[in-house]
Amino acid sequence: MNLKKLLLMLPAIAGVIQAKADIRLPDIIGSNMVLQQQSRVKLWGWADPYEKITVKGSWDDKVYETTGTRDAKWEIELQTPAAGGPYTISLQGKNTLLLENVLIGEVWLCAGQSNMEMSGSWGLQDIQKELPQAHRQELRFFHIPKTTAAFPQEQVRGQWVVCDSNTLKTFSAVAYFFGKHLRQKLGGPVGLIEAAWGGTAAEVWTPDRIVNSSPVLKKAATLIQPSGMCPFIPGSAYNGMIAPIVSYTIAGVTWYQGENNTDAAATYRPLFTAMIDAWRLAWKQPLPFYYVQVAPFRYKKINAGALLREAQWQCRVIPHTGMVATNDITGNVNDVHPQNKHDVGLRLANWALADHYGRTGIAYKSPEYKxxxxxxxxxxxxxxxxxxxxxxxxxxxxxxxxxxxxxxxxxxxxxxxxxxxxxxxxxxxxxxxxxxxxxxxxxxxxxxxxxxxxxxxxxxxxxxxxx
Structure with a gap:
């Protein structure tokens, strides 16, 4: 290679070297996000080994510093103020990143199967009525696409977006009504992360080591009916959709799932308990967990739904959990997807407001047999x-x-x-x-x-x- 050709190639080579040196972030951290208020929240990503990185949020004058590890990873914790914004966050390494329109407020993960996944694009009338006034600057969405993996992942694709008539159409209706009500009652920003997949059993949302270490749960997992539309291998959805965000600070979880565990209703209580314990361990905090009892539906296996609902009711003894009843809001027992998502979201929000946020004067617990x-x-x-x-x-x-x-x-x-x-x-x-x-x-x-x-x-x- 002659000198002239080498000189021509140097800018490209320098660009490649510089690109490798750039600090990078997972998609869950970006502009338009909501960070949990009054918390030590973690930011993390990748950079050159031992690269020095400084981070500053515009809500105060404090500058945070960290250094990349030999594995080209970095992380840092920031102290967030009370709810407010918008703010910016600047990150400086060998390159500079600026995150804009960041809010501080309450962040909730909304997960489960199809009844959590259902959105306006499914033809829900209660969402169609919301679209004309859907622009809510202080309500933000992050939708995690359907992803599986054999091992826990570090990245999910997606981006934080502002709630408006376009973004609402394809976001969880239950999550939206939950977040809208929280926003109205708490008065601050709310960020919602959707991780839902229709037809999934709870096993796929539970780390596989948990399922496989229990003979009872391992046997029950064999009863999952494989479908061309959803995974059935234990841990596969957890690895692809939950594991990548466990470092993101959240206030709690809402959960709507159970229909695909009716064939093994007797094991749902230990399975769901183990799943909640595993998520809390991953987040390193006793996350509040509010869930929805499955609605009336004509299952192929008679009594499967009744026994699954009983197993869900038994799970209410798990500390800091709460269950929403739905045996009054379905209009068609031949449809596993009740259309009324407004009341489900409202009831979940009332559980969170009363149990987690300590608001009084709220009716949130259904009466039950004594x-x-x-x-x-x-x-x-x-x-x-x-x-x-x-x-x-x-x-x-x-x-x-x-x-x-x-x-x-x-x-x-x-x-x-x-x-x-x-x-x-x-x-x-x-x-x-x-x-x-x-x-x-x-x-x-x-x-x-x-x-x-x-x-x-x-x-x-x-x-x-x-x-």
Missing amino acids: SMSVKGAKAFIKISGAEAGLKLKGDTLAEIQIAGADKVFYPAQAVIQGDTIVVWNTKVKKPMAVRYCFTDTAIGNVFSSAGLPLLPFRTDRWAFPGF
Whole structure:
């Protein structure tokens, strides 16, 4: 190679060298993002080994410094102020990055399967009504595309966007209504991260080491029915969609999933518990976890939905969790996708406001079964969370059954007396068990005085064939 050709190539060579030296960020960190307020939030990325990097947020005068590792990685923690913005963040290494329109507020991860994924593009009317006034500068979205991986990843593709009539069309409707209500009640910015995939079982969102280390969970995972539309290998969605963002500080998680675990309802409680524990361990904090009970639907395996809902109800004892009921808001039990996402998002938000943010005067807990006593031929069902009494929508209390020692259930007559439901049937002389909305398709009509539906329940623990 002659000298002339070498001189011509030098600028290109220098450009390649300079490009390799640039500090780089994962997509989850960028302009338009929301950072968790009043927290030590982490920024991280890649750079040359031992490259010196300085970071400064425009909300104060503090300059943070760090040095890249020998593995060409770097990370740094910044202290964020109270909710506000917009701000800028400058990052200086061998190159300079400027992140603009950054807000400080509350950040929530909204995850699950299709009922969390559903957006305006699915034809939801409650979202269509929102579009004309959808521009909300202090509500931001980050949508994680469907991604799987055999091992935990460090990067997800995507970008933070401002909520408007275009970005809302393809973002989770449940997440949007959740975030909109938080924004209205808290008064500060809200950032929402969507990680949802229709048809996925909870196993794919749980680290595979957790599933494979438990003989019970490992066996249950074999019952997942492979689909051409979604993954079925344990940990695959976690590795591709959750692991890359565990360093991003969030306030908590909302979760809407369960339909694809109905064939193994008996193991959903230990599985969901293990998944929550794994996520909390990954984030290194006891994240609040608010989830949605699956709605009435005609499953192929009879009683699968009822037992899955019971398993979800049992998970409410996990600290700092809360469950939203949906047995009153579906209009078609042949459609696994209820159209009413507004009330689901609102109920999730009320759980967060009351349980996590300590707001008072909010009705957020559905009434639930407490105890049963028997007097003669009548069963008296005590309901907790109904101190102000229960109310009935309609003339007759629906979807309630009673059985004696023969375990044969009959449709029951029932009346409400304050926070108690009195149940009987002339064919049952000595009641042994009562069930309310304990079928796959049952739609309830008993509510608290605040309008929240009574959770499905059964007083017995009798076995269901095939489960």
